[in-house]
Amino acid sequence: MMTGTIQKWYTKLTVSLHNQKGAQAIEWIALAGVILAVFAAIQVVFKGDTAVGGAVSSTLSKIIKSIGAD
Secondary structure (H helix, E strand, O other): OHHHHHHHHHHHHHHHHHHHHHHHHHHHHHHHHHHHHHHHHHHHHOOOOHHHHHHHHHHHHHHHHHHHOO
């Protein structure tokens, strides 16, 4: 009887762990979607304005280069 109970607990535990991994993946996908939506909105708002686009581009380039530099 005790072995059956332990097996049930183990099954519930492993199912919960697998569900958390799936939920975490969905959260990362949703975050990426939000970031893309923000970038799309920025692009629409500043359409034709090269000063803002150039400033954003140079700032992002500096950030990316600083991440790779040690």
